Amino acid sequence: MWKLKPPLDTPLSLKYKHILEQRIPIDPATLINLKRLSAEEEFPNLSRSCTNMAKVLTLQMYKRLRVKATKSGFTLDDIIQPGVDNPDNLSGRAAGCVAGDEESYDVFREFFDPLIELCHPGYQQIKMHRSDMNPENFKGGADFDEQYVLSCRICTGRNVEDYSFPPHCSRGERRALEKLAIQALIELSSEFNGTYYSLNTLGEEEQKRLTSAGILHEDPLSPLMVSSGMARDWPDARGVWHNNDKNFIVWVNKEDHLRIISMQQGGNMTQVFQRYCFGLKKLEEIYRKKRHPFIFKYYLGYVLTCPSELGTGLRASVHLKLDHISKHQKFSEILQRLRLERHFIGDTHTSAEKNIYSICNSDTIGFTEVELLQMVVDGIKLLITMDKCIEQGAVVDDLIPAQK
Ligand SMILES: Nc1ncnc2c1ncn2[C@@H]1O[C@H](COP(=O)(O)OP(=O)(O)OP(=O)(O)O)[C@@H](O)[C@H]1O
Numbered sequence: 001m002w003k004l005k006p007p008l009d010t011p012l013s014l015k016y017k018h019i020l021e022q023r024i025p026i027d028p029a030t031l032i033n034l035k036r037l038s039a040e041e042e043f044p045n046l047s048r049s050c051t052n053m054a055k056v057l058t059l060q061m062y063k064r065l066r067v068k069a070t071k072s073g074f075t076l077d078d079i080i081q082p083g084v085d086n087p088d089n090l091s092g093r094a095a096g097c098v099a100g101d102e103e104s105y106d107v108f109r110e111f112f113d114p115l116i117e118l119c120h121p122g123y124q125q126i127k128m129h130r131s132d133m134n135p136e137n138f139k140g141g142a143d144f145d146e147q148y149v150l151s152c153r154i155c156t157g158r159n160v161e162d163y164s165f166p167p168h169c170s171r172g173e174r175r176a177l178e179k180l181a182i183q184a185l186i187e188l189s190s191e192f193n194g195t196y197y198s199l200n201t202l203g204e205e206e207q208k209r210l211t212s213a214g215i216l217h218e219d220p221l222s223p224l225m226v227s228s229g230m231a232r233d234w235p236d237a238r239g240v241w242h243n244n245d246k247n248f249i250v251w252v253n254k255e256d257h258l259r260i261i262s263m264q265q266g267g268n269m270t271q272v273f274q275r276y277c278f279g280l281k282k283l284e285e286i287y288r289k290k291r292h293p294f295i296f297k298y299y300l301g302y303v304l305t306c307p308s309e310l311g312t313g314l315r316a317s318v319h320l321k322l323d324h325i326s327k328h329q330k331f332s333e334i335l336q337r338l339r340l341e342r343h344f345i346g347d348t349h350t351s352a353e354k355n356i357y358s359i360c361n362s363d364t365i366g367f368t369e370v371e372l373l374q375m376v377v378d379g380i381k382l383l384i385t386m387d388k389c390i391e392q393g394a395v396v397d398d399l400i401p402a403q404k
Pocket residue numbers: 151152153155214217259263315317318319343344345346358
C-alpha cells in the first residue's frame with residue numbers, strides 16, 4: 001500500500017502508533033526523531049510536477065513543516081503525495097495535494113493558503129464565506145435549449161466533524177461513518193425514497209445497472225485516489241445511495257465522507273438545482289440533529305479533502321454540444337473569462353468527435369451557490385448564442401466577454 005507508515009513491530013513505530021491511537025497532541029520533537037534523514041535528502045523531486053502544490057512548496061517551507069503533524073498524525077509528506085505521484089495538471093486548477101483532516105488546514109496553513117490562492121485567485125481577500133442555497137434568489141431561468149444541452153449535474157462534498165478525511169481515516173472511522181450515513185439516508189428517504197448499495201456486497205447485475213445510470217463509474221479508483229490514500233481497503237465501508245428517480249445520489253466514503261449529486265438528462269438546470277438545495281439542506285439538518293455536523297469554517301466554507309474544492313464545493317456541469325464556438329481560436333480564453341472550465345468526459349474520443357463538451361464553474365470559493373450557478377447558466381447561454389451566430393455566418397468577436 002502507498003502509505004509508508006513504519007511497520008508496527010518496531011519500538012520507533014510503537015511510539016508512532018501510540019500517537020495515532022491516543023490522539024494526543026503530537027510533540028514536534030517526536031516527529032523530528034522519526035525523521036532520520038535531512039530535509040534536503042527527503043525533499044521530493046518536483047521537476048516534472050505541474051501541480052499547484054509543486055508551485056508552492058519550497059525546500060525552506062518543507063524544512064519548517066515536515067516536522068509538524070495534526071493530532072491524528074497527518075503530515076506534510078502525506079499531504080503532498082498525490083502531486084508527487086501525479087505530476088500532470090490537466091485542469092490548471094489541480095491542487096496536487098489533500099487534507100487528511102480538518103486540522104490540516106490550520107497546522108499547514110503556511111502551505112495551504114498560497115495553494116488555495118493559486119487554485120482560486122482572490123481567496124486571501126475573503127473575510128467570511130457566504131452560502132446561499134435558496135433557488136428563489138436565482139435570476140432568470142435556468143433552463144437550456146435541449147438541442148444543445150444533453151444533461152445537467154451539480155455535485156459537492158461534505159465531511160463530518162471529528163473524523164479524519166478519506167485519505168487518512170482508519171478502517172473503524174470509515175465504518176462508523178458508513179453506519180452514520182446509512183441511518184441518515186434512511187431518514188432522508190422520508191423525503192426521497194431511496195436505496196443504499198454497499199460496494200462490499202454489490203452484485204454484478206446491480207453494478208451494471210448503476211453504471212448504465214451514470215451512478216457508478218467503470219473504474220472508481222483514479223490514480224489520485226490511490227496515491228492520496230483514499231483507496232485504502234477499497235471497497236470496505238463504501239457505498240452509494242440513490243433515490244427512486246435516480247436523480248439524487250449520495251456517495252459514502254469516496255473522496256469526502258459524502259459526495260452529493262443532483263443530475264438529470266436534458267436541460268432543466270432549475271430542477272437540478274432545486275433538488276440539490278432541498279436534498280443537501282435536509283441531509284445537513286439530519287446530521288446536525290445526530291450531533292455530527294458537517295465541517296464548516298468561516299474562512300474556508302465547507303471543509304473538503306481537496307483544497308481546490310473548498311467554499312461551496314459546488315461543481316455545476318453541463319454536457320452540451322457545441323459544433324462551432326468550440327472551434328473558435330479563443331474558445332479556451334472565452335471559457336476562462338466566463339470563469340468556466342472544461343472537464344473530460346468518460347468516453348473522450350467519441351464525445352470529441354461529436355463536439356460534446358462538459359463545462360462547469362472553475363470557482364468554488366468566494367461566491368455563493370446561487371452566484372456560482374448564475375455564472376454557469378449565463379455562461380452556457382452565451383456559448384449557445386455564439387454557437388448559433390457562427391452557424392448563421394455571423395462574427396462573434398463583439399460577444400466575447402471582458403475579463404472578469
Ligand atoms: N452534466 C453532466 N451530465 C452527465 N454526467 C456528467 C455531467 N457532468 C459530469 N458528469 C459525469 O460525472 C463524472 C464526474 O465528472 P467530473 O470529473 O467532471 O466532476 P468532478 O466534480 O471533478 O468529480 P465528481 O463530481 O465525481 O466529484 C464523470 O463521469 C462525468 O462524465
